[in-house]
Amino acid sequence: MSPPRLPPPTEPIQKRCNAPYLFPRAQSTVLPDPSAFFSPNLLSNPLPTNSFFQNFVLKNGDQPEYLHPYLVKSSSSSLSLCYPSRFSNSAFLYQIFNADLTISAPGETSQASQKSHVISSFNDLSVTLDIPSSNLRFFLVRGSPFLTCSVSGNAAVSISTIHAILSFSSNSSNTKYTIKLNNNQTWLIYTSSPINFSHSLSLLNCGGFSGILRIAILPESNPEFEATLDRFSSCYPVSGDASFTKPFCLEYKWEKKGWGDLLLLAHPLHLKLLSGDVDVTVLEEFKYKSIDGDLVGVVGDSWTLKPDPVSVTWHSIKGVSEESYGEIISALSRDVAALDVAAITTTSSYFYGKLIARAARLALIAEEVCFPDVIPAIRKFLKEATEPWLDGTFNGNGFLFDDKWGGIITKQGATDTGADFGFGIYNDHHFHLGPSTDNDPSPPRRRWRPPPYPRCQGREPPPPPSPTLMSTPSLPYMLPAFPAGQIQPPRNPGPTPSRYDEALPRGSLPQATDHPPASPMIPGNDLRCP
Structure with missing residues (x-):
């Protein structure tokens, strides 16, 4: 009797x-x-590279930033404040920086004094800036009508101006000072305890002070506005977060100190949304000028902003007529058959990415017209085209982890600021x-079938990555970006739009477009097109 035949070997699982x-x-x-300006305790986590305070950490860190309603500049162990005027012509509008007031605390001369400032904490709506050579800490909060400074160690405080001081007065308790300058500005200084200033033509001096110092401009020198600033001068914000905790809802929450209610400023879009x-009070007549329109006073330490809901879908907005299925499937089959990784000649992360995205769009079209037969070929192409960029085997470029700022850059961008449109400098x-994609909230369509390829269903954002722990799914959530305008790359033509831009209803799929040029950034000035 012959021995039983062994089953054929199976492929390893x-x-x-x-x-x-x-x-x-x-x-x-x-x-x-980044260690030149960030506190050492912040360097172990990814750092922001497209933040509202970016000028404080680039080059010498001495270019102004606009924090609404003030331009703020830190340099030479001091901080300067400007309520900006604007210049405009037919091409652009920008804000002019003048050091209306400069706050400093003459301290010891040491190696620490060579650093103009250190960022000790930051969040969505604020940044805390310390002056190492003195005992000054500035709570810079976006939309605050006050500049808030904490002074410790009974430090000497100086406040100077490039203008001439026309008048200088205080209240009976020496906790509020009024300064009128020869440029028609009136500034108010509030302190948490009595302070004794002496003054000259353009300088205020105090021999020693510990406590909170707050400075605000009095818009249009309006006495009614002064009463409002007096009322809310004792409550100050030290940080602020923006959070998406509910659908179609953005919440602003500030941590405050002192006593009383918190006064902040809202721009026109805030007011609309x-x-x-929530328990807030809008002071409709209390206004500051800004490049984004009038800023209006809002009393409250928590805002809820609710835009009109917009449905974000996977497929075309209006759907595809079934009469067109045959024509689309025929064109789809030809384009999928033409997919060939070896035929891609570009090494640019931008143009290579557009080719991958267009191929991925073919899978969405196939699903919508109920033709899943081509999807395995599309997935194979996407895998072969994408993985070499991630594992370092792509010839000529690839994605690398930068442990300085905690993000992803490209191999070409690591040595050339102009490569990949500045990808190497974020x-x-x-x-x-591209942005991350979440659930499709739209109702099921007729003849809808479960997707034949994986989707990102309700994925929660992962924790911030570390230099030794960074998974691919976290990519859309943590990638930072330097301000557009750090470089001025040449404008290159993008790939020709796919025929599917015309085959599907208008607006159903993103159009292939050229890469928008980075607009030149004038340091310290906020640009807007009129």
Whole structure:
């Protein structure tokens, strides 16, 4: 009797690895060193690279930033405040910086004094800036009509101006001072305890002070506005967060100190979206000028902003007529058959990414017209085209982990600020990689079927990555970007739009467009097109 025949060998089962994906490390020669301006305790986490305070951490850190309603500049161990005027012509509008008031505290001369400032904390709506050579800490909060400074150690305080002081007076308790300048500005200074200032033509001096110092301009020298500033001068914000905790809802929450209610300023869009569900009071007549329109006073330490809901869908907005299915499927089959990774000649992360995105769009079209047969070929193309960028095997470029700022840059961008439209200095990452996508909230369509390929269903944002732990799914959530305008790359033509831009209803799919040029940024000035 012959022995039983053995079954044919089976292919080994490949177990899916759950270990986090590690990008190859970058050795950038063009990125600035963040340790020059960030506190050491912040350097172990990813750092913001497209923040409202970016000028404080680039180059010498001495260019102004606009915090609504003031331009603020830190340099030479001092901080300058400006209520800006504007210049405009037919091409652009920008704000002019003049050091209306400069706050400093003459301190010891040491190596620490060579650093103009250090950022000790930051969040969505505020940044805390310390002056190492003195005992000054500034709570810079967006939209605050007051500049708030904490003075410790009974430090000497000086406040200077480039203008002439026409008059200088105080209240009976020496906790409020009024300064009138020869440029028609009136400034108010509030202190948490009595302070004795002496003054000359353009300088105020105090021998020693510990406590909170707040400074605000009096718009149009209006006495009614002065009463409002007096009323809310004792409550100050030290930080502020923006959070998306509910659908179609943005919440602003500030941490405050002192006593009383918190006064902040809202620009026109805030006022339009401000919900009546929260306990806030809008002071419609209390206004500051800004480049974004009038800023109006709002009393309250928590805002809820509610825009009109907009449905975000996977498929075309109006759907596709079934009569067109045959024509679309025929064109779809030809384009999928033409997919070939070897035929891609560009090494640019932007233009390569557009080709990958267009191929991925073919899968969405296939699903919408109920033709899943081509999707395996599309997935194979996407896998072969994408993975070399992630594992370092792509010839000529690839994604690398930068442990200085805690984000992703490209191999070409690591040595050239102009490569990949400035990707190596965190410029325009959203153009190259695209935003993250969440659930489709739209109702099921007729003849809808479960997707034949994976989707990101209700994924929660992962925790911030570390230099040794960075998984691929976290990519859309943590990639930072330097302000557009750090570089001025040449404008290159993008790929020709796909025929599917015309085959599907207008507006159903994103149009292929050229990469928008980075607009030149005038340091310290906020640009707007009229």
